[in-house]
Amino acid sequence: xxxxxxxxxxxxxxxxxxxxxxxxxxxxxxxxxxxxxxxxxxxxxxxxxxxxxxxxxxxxxxxxxxxxxxxxxxxxxxxxxxxxxxxxxxxxxxxxxxxxxxxxxxxxxxx
Amino acid sequence: xxxxxxxxxxxxxxxxxxxxxxxxxxxxxxxxxxxxxxxxxxxxxxxxxxxxxxxxxxxxxxxxxxxxxxxxxxxxxxxxxxxxxxxxxxxxxxxxxxxxxxxxxxxxxxxx
Numbered sequence: 001x002x003x004x005x006x007x008x009x010x011x012x013x014x015x016x017x018x019x020x021x022x023x024x025x026x027x028x029x030x031x032x033x034x035x036x037x038x039x040x041x042x043x044x045x046x047x048x049x050x051x052x053x054x055x056x057x058x059x060x061x062x063x064x065x066x067x068x069x070x071x072x073x074x075x076x077x078x079x080x081x082x083x084x085x086x087x088x089x090x091x092x093x094x095x096x097x098x099x100x101x102x103x104x105x106x107x108x109x110x111x
Numbered sequence: 112x113x114x115x116x117x118x119x120x121x122x123x124x125x126x127x128x129x130x131x132x133x134x135x136x137x138x139x140x141x142x143x144x145x146x147x148x149x150x151x152x153x154x155x156x157x158x159x160x161x162x163x164x165x166x167x168x169x170x171x172x173x174x175x176x177x178x179x180x181x182x183x184x185x186x187x188x189x190x191x192x193x194x195x196x197x198x199x200x201x202x203x204x205x206x207x208x209x210x211x212x213x214x215x216x217x218x219x220x221x222x223x
Contacts, residue, residue: 004154031209043201043214044155089154095209097143097162101154 002027004102006090012108017080021105023073023090031095035064035075038087038104047075047088080109113138117202117215124222130175130189132218134202137183142204144185145212146177149199161185162208197222 004025013019025033032051036044048057048064050073056065061084063076077084087104094100114137124130136142143162147155157170159177167177174193178186185202202215 034211041199041217041219043203043217045214046211049211091212093209097145097160097168097208099145099157099212101156103152103154 002092002094002098002100004090004092004100006088006102006105008105009103010106010108012110013080015080015082015109015111019077019080019107021075021077021088021090021107023075023102025071025073025090025092025100025102027071027092027094027100029094030068031093033064033066033073034091034093035062035073036089036091038089040086044089077107080107082109082111085109113204113213115202115204115213115215117200117218119218120216121219122221124192124220126194126222127191130187130192130196130220132187132200132202132220134185134187134215135183136185136204139183139204139206141182142206143208144179145203145205146175146185146187147201147203149201149217151198155201158187192222194222196220 007022034049035047038044050066061078066073087106089104090102092100116135145160146158149155161179175189200218203212205212
């Protein structure tokens with residue numbers, strides 16, 4: 001069964017601190033993996049995309065890593081800001097209109 | 112640039128009433144279109160996707176149906192809503208079957 005699991009479910013950090021979110025997947029076939037940011041009550045917005053051959057991808061303060069052997073990905077947020085408070089969703093594409101979504105990590109950044 | 116619209120933003124409907132949610136995309140041709148439902152604390156569940164006009168694929172058996180009457184219009188419908196239909200409905204489009212998905216602002220549906 002295709003599945004994407006994320007941890008932790010929720011996280012609270014202080015502004016300026018770093019954090020790392022985890023994503024484990026069992027999806028076949030694998031086409032690519034994306035991290036999305038979803039603000040409350042809004043649609044998700046893509047942060048990064050990684051294909052099978054990519055190990056790391058950065059987008060500003062967001063850095064995603066992918067280990068295709070262990071089927072794990074992480075999203076590292078550096079120097080967090082209040083605006084980073086959101087849900088972060090890991091999504092794996094099978095390449096045929098099928099996107100498997102994780103349940104997300106809810107991040108809250110406190111001043 | 113491409114934009115995606117969804118309406119209404121919020122909807123409160125009684126059980127047994129009909130439903131029609133609309134999604135339109137601008138600035139692109141022949142997009143792949145998707146309807147998702149997001150229940151509280153759960154991941155997005157794919158309801159329908161469409162690769163062209165009149166072509167609808169359903170992922171899960173349910174009380175809902177979808178139609179694509181025009182290239183950039185996707186409609187989610189129900190003849191009789193159930194309590195379990197409550198949720199946050201998101202429309203999305205992509206240029207390919209594995210490409211980045213762009214999501215609309217969503218519709219919060221509450222069935223009472």
